[in-house]
Amino acid sequence: MGEKADVWQGTLALMALKTLETLGPQHGYGLARRIEQTSGDLLQLNYGTLYPALLKLEQEGYIRSRWGTSENNRRAKFYELTKAGQRRLKKAAAEWEQTTEIVARFLAPAEEA
């Protein structure tokens, strides 16, 4: 499929958490770029939707934010994972793996047939 996939509900939060774990503290723009890159540019990420998702994670206590300075000496808001966020990420990743595995099992015979 040549078309880029849209980000579907719920996975954006998981991607953001995982990316923050890998990169450490990061600002919104960097996070958006990194998610696109990691997906091998297969994802069509609407940058604007990232911010409400980050806000939700922050309200739930999985990440925290503070203003800082970017590598280009620009003022930017940096997000970082909290302890609760690390736990959440571990749990969500496990759940996600399980889900994909189950879905894969359903799809596998259909494709063979």
Place this chain on the structure above:
Amino acid sequence: MKTLRAFWIRLCGLLGRSRTEDDFQSELESHIAMDTEEGMRAGLSREEARRQALIRLGGVEQARQAYRERATLPWIESLLRDVRYALRQLRKSPGFAITAILTISLGIGLNTAMFSVIRAVLLKSLDYNDPDRLVLPSSSITPIHFEEMRASARSYEGLGAYSGKEDLALSGDGQPEVLKGARVSGNFLDILGVKPLLGRSFLPSEDTPGGPAVAMISAELWQRRFNRNPSIIGRSVTLAGAAYTIIGVLPPKFHFPSTVMDVWLTRPSEWSVLNPQSRHISPILQVFGRLKRGVDISQANAELALIDRQYEAAHPGMLDTDKSIARLWNRPPIHLVFLKNHLVSDIRSKLWLLFGAVGLVLFIVCANIASLLLARATARSREFAVRAAIGAGRWRIIGQLLTESILLSFMGGAFGIAIAALAVKIVRRMTELDIPRSGEITIDSTVLLFAAVLSFLTGLLFGLTPALSASQSDLAGVLRGSGEGANHSRQKSRFARVNLRSMFVIGQVALSTVLLIGATLLIESLARVYRVDPGFKASNLLTMSLTPSSTRYGTEQKRTAFYNTLIEHIDAIPGVTSAAITTALPMTPYPMAQVQVASRSEDKRPLAMVLNITPQYFQTMKIPLKRGRGFNAQDDARAIPVAVINESLARHFWPQSTGGAQAIGQHILIGSHTTPIEVVGIVADTREYKLTEGPSPGVYLSSMQHPPKSAMLVIRTEGHPLSFGNTVRNAISGLDHDQPIAEVASMNTVVDASEGQLRMMMTLLGAFAVAATIITVVGLYGVIAYSVVQRTKEIGIRMALGAQHGNIRAFIFGHGLRLVLGGLLLGISGALALTRVLQGLLFQISASDPTTYIGIAFLFVTVSFAACYFPARRAASIDPMRALRAE
């Protein structure tokens, strides 16, 4: 948990909205700047780089909107908008708003007040430790029975007893004062699980006969009399002329065994009101106990019945085991009840009944407001149509209207809480009603929560039908405004609403009828109660209690001398016609004893009231002497013992002779005394227990032969009795400075108090019924007046076709009458079914008394004619030409 945390942050976000938005604005700017720089590094022009950055972002405004929706709670914002809109709408029609709010506040206020009473009196558990294990037998028992029970019962952690109240004169420093005393078992605080506020509780040695004289006092007395002085513990005070050491102070609001107690003494079987000889055989002890953990009340009941049977077998012929007497007492088999239920046994059903009545009032209020809202919905149909036309969904409009009605209901509820607070204050002050635990009635957080939930539900209840009806209005028809088709559909929805309103009126009439009939039945009962001739003249009688100190007036001679001097002094007061002493006033508890004719040996000895009186008693009370003579100054301790009996007793013993004439000169025996007493006179019967209960047999003894230890003073006055209170008080204190008097009241008050609960029920139900009827009649007026406006054109046509003014008036009255008759029909059937719950309160009237029902129906029809009068006059004055030209 996480969701709750997020919800809270978003709720707070509503407040600091502008700061959050500024913050996000900066974040967005920095994002766009970074993205633009990246693009420029890749070789794009600044403009192109920025354009692509914005595209990737998906639009600044959209991003901001999405962010805002997450930062705050959009539904709350929309709710707030609805509330602001609703407030504007209400401000626009203040007349409607004020009427509605006041009506609702009445409904919610009454219900909240009733709920706070029921919660405190019936629902809240007692302030004792683990109160659900506290039980007591349904009737009191003799001290012998109690000792046997205490020795053999295994179901209880602790078992104790208390005896009746007694008045104790506190003398010494300061004004003498009559205190309410209770005699309780030494372990009473252990059973209840209460710790003294100060000092200690009773010791077992203090609860045995001959133990030291010690007392505990209430926190209220400690405050009032002893200034909260902690050195009160160990101090000696004089109670009823004897010295007692105060060992402890009870916590505030400690109401055991009954509401207002000042002093607690031990040894309940030494109740001073009874003679020492008769105490052990009289059922004077009310036992109470704490069930052992894991012991079920039915197990304890089985054990209680067993002990009861053993006692009956071991002690035949006692007052409480003799079957013939037990039947006279009408004593049901003994069983255990929970302490909590025991306290409220006679008021529980009444309170639930009143709660039901205020519930009906609230329904009437709801129907009334719903009817008002329907009328408004018609007037506002254009507004709804416009809103629908610019895209508001049906549910959005329903939501808006419900917001309005719930807001209205909450405003009414706020006023309602004020009404409830006032009502609670009044109820707490009505101490003569003797509502147990009335001190605990408060408007607390639970009651406020109740009021809030009730307001919400009320708003929903009265708002739902009008909202659904309004949202159905035909958009195109209303907007087109005129033309035949538009008019037709508009008329259709209007008529649907008129029908709904008619139904609401019928419902209101039905519910009001039920309340009115219930209240009228009670009013008629009370009127009949007061028509009962009590056998004495209650007006112009001053009464008070006095207990001569037992040290100063320890012997019978001293008491007789004291009473004689006292009566002389009071008789000398100008304006006093006569004065007398008696053991007990009518309508208050009185002493009883078994009486028999000395010459007969009968098994059945009836229990009779025994009153010790001074010679002027019959004259003072205006109790007519029927035969023989009353007492005179010669009937003293040296003369032969004499008695005056009432007609009931004379008829009982000498049924053959007319009016028991044979009784004169015969001798009777009273209680366990062996001295025969000669009957010298017969007086008319009096109602001694309650006005509603027939007279019972009674014996009067000369107080000079048997001077009572505590007495009631009755004084017949010229003019208002209470205005003599101070003069009499001064006369008594001139005689003995340490002699306290108490319970100063007119005899009328004493009689009224005996019917206090019936009067309370009548007053409250009557008030509810009147309020309900007023609301209903105003509602009826509203519907009829509105229908006249609606039908102006129709009336105009009728008149143009030749209808006379009289026809038009009849047409309007007919409309009103149809509604009222429909409601009456429903209401009367409802009343026939519901007033049966009043049965226990009614006196000499049936719950389905036809006169009452017809009277109320007639009253309602009359009042509704008044309500229809102005609309009918208005309809008759319609000018047909103008009516037809309009619209």
